[in-house]
Amino acid sequence: MKNRSVKIITISFSVIAVALLLVYMYVYKGARDIATEEAVYTLSAEQLVTDYEADMQAANTKYLNKTIAVAGTVTQVADSILTIDSAVFCTFSNKQNIAADEKVTIKGRCIGYDEIFGEVKLDQCTTKD
Incomplete structure (x- = not known):
C-alpha cells in the first residue's frame, strides 16, 4: 500500500511540475520582434x-x-x-x-x-x- 501511495504522490507532483512549467513558458514567452x-x-x-x-x-x-x-x-x-x-x-x-x-x-x-x-x-x- 505504501508503494502505491508513493507512486501516486510522485506522479501527481510530476504532473503539477510539468503544468507549472508550461504555464510559466506561456506567460513569460519572449516579446515579438x-x-x-x-x-x-x-x-x-x-x-x-x-x-x-x-x-x-x-x-x-x-x-x-x-x-x-x-x-x-x-x-x-x-x-x-x-x-x-x-x-x-x-x-x-x-x-x-x-x-x-x-x-x-x-x-x-x-x-x-x-x-x-x-x-x-x-x-x-x-x-x-
Whole structure:
C-alpha cells in the first residue's frame, strides 16, 4: 500500500511540475520582434488612413497589432519619432538618420488610430529595405 501511495504522490507532483512549467513558458514567452517579422500588409500612408476613416472597426480588425509596411514621404522628424504624409505616426527604439521630405517605407506594429490627430500610430518601427 505504501508503494502505491508513493507512486501516486510522485506522479501527481510530476504532473503539477510539468503544468507549472508550461504555464510559466506561456506567460513569460519572449516579446515579438517586429523587425524580423514579415509585413502582413504593404500600403501607402494615404490608403491606411483612408481605411481607418472609412470604417474604424474594419480597419482595426485588419491592421491592429499586425506588422505592416507603410510607404510615403516623411513630413516631420523628431529624435526617434517621424510622421509620414502627416498621417502615420511612427516610433523607433533609437534615433533615425531620415530627413524630412524623404520617401520611405517603414515597417512597424499598428497600435491604432488617433481620432483627435487623425493619425494611425505605429510602434517598434524599422526602415524597410
